Amino acid sequence: MIINHPLLGPRDASEFVVLGDASLIDRPNRKSETAARDFYEYQYLRNNPAGEHRELWFHEQGDRSWLVVTRNTLTHKITHVELAREFARSQGRSK
């Protein structure tokens, strides 16, 4: 697979480490009354879709940036790549 890095251009996927579902960006509020349950769901449960999947890739052997890669799990085709920071901001996070 080739990941089209937004800063560095096309890079081989073997330069990256994949963490998994991009929902891991949405860390629950630890002060919430339901925090224990929220963190269990955050840490352990996954949608695991067959089709489009947004996931976190870390460019470990490159510029060490975190990317959000939108990839189809049925075909491995990558349709969108963006910096995780920009994705998080677009979701309303401050950083």
Added chain:
Amino acid sequence: MRRYSIVVAHKKTSIYPLCSEDKLRYSAFNILKQALTGHNGWKPAWRNPEPKPEYDIIIVGGGGHGLATAHYLASIFNKKNIAVLEKGWIGGGNVGRNTTIIRSNYLLHENEGFYEFSLKLWEDLEQDLNYNAMVSQRGIINLYHSDPQRDAYIRRGNAMMLNGADAVLLDADEVRRKCPFLNFDNARFPIMGGLWQPRGGTVRHDAVAWGYARAADQRGVDIIQNCEVTGFKIENGKCTGVDTSRGFIKAKKIGVSVAGSSSRVMAKASIRLPIESHVLQAFVSEGLKPVIPGVITYGAGHFYVSQSDKGGLVFGGDIDGYNSYAQRGGMPVVQDVCEGGMSVMPMIGKARILRMWGGIVDMSMDGSPIIDKTHIDGLYFNGGWCYGGFKATPASGYSFAHLIATDTPHKTAQAYRFDRFEKGGMIDEKGMGGQPNLH
């Protein structure tokens, strides 16, 4: 060098009586009779029935585990009116895609008892099914390459023996006598010895699916192929049937055993699982004369190899690491596996790869499986087998049948519960934490 090893002699005992209801038993007499009459008397090994409107028990998934579950439900738990629903054809999923190894060399108590139960079932499988599954106990050697790794294997061997399994610690000379072709003098990873389980080995994987299917069919189980489950009918917290591509089928109890596609199927019941689907690749070389005595695993890289009865070297390594339902992997893992092979067993470089393929596995959050009830009455789940489901087939089927028939977990599968993640009862054999692609 001090020897730590003790061999526990395994006493062969049958756990259950032979089937007495077989209509056409395979026997030397039958083969001779058929040979003399032109082999015209063989019948299909199982029926191809139309689905009935209602069953007592439906098993979703006609792979090794689902068929084994149906067999044990009918033979051990005396259940009647059972159907197995398979989206494609039986044995077309992971039971036809694995590397056929059986073993019970786990460290953790929650796993070792279960896998040793499975190995004992393997040893009696052919008598139980009246089917030649080519169970071949040629042994498995896990190589070690350092003092700490040897100590870890001593601990593992002791854990195995505490659960009734067999384990022998080999030093380098003993490994050399068995496998003189290995790369003993690798400067970085010299082979110092191995943990040997003599009762480990390989089984003809397709025959496992066919043998269970035939045995279950003879006890009246309807095996319905080309029947995809498209939904679950859930009323007041109770599952009362399944929608399928061949119509609605009512059932009192429904067991889902579709590892690889667990999340997709359980999503139809609005259940999210602690599972990611990943692709695992496997390889087979051209056919060679017998060169490998059993199964060998490399302790300094992820590579394992055995030799099939046809002569092909069957080998594999790591999962690719990203979520996938594609049943094919990428070149980085191909390279990694081949490098591992060349590192531990340089002669493998002379063999050409004949075929390579990928299968989709349920990677769970701790690397261990789940056999449990769901929060929906009448809906049971079996999955999360990671890349090790084949060896578990008999015990998985037996334990799942036990759960469905009695509503209590089998004694060897008590830890395989959904709630272990929430309660901190992880069964993390590799100590990797909740990161599925690292198990």
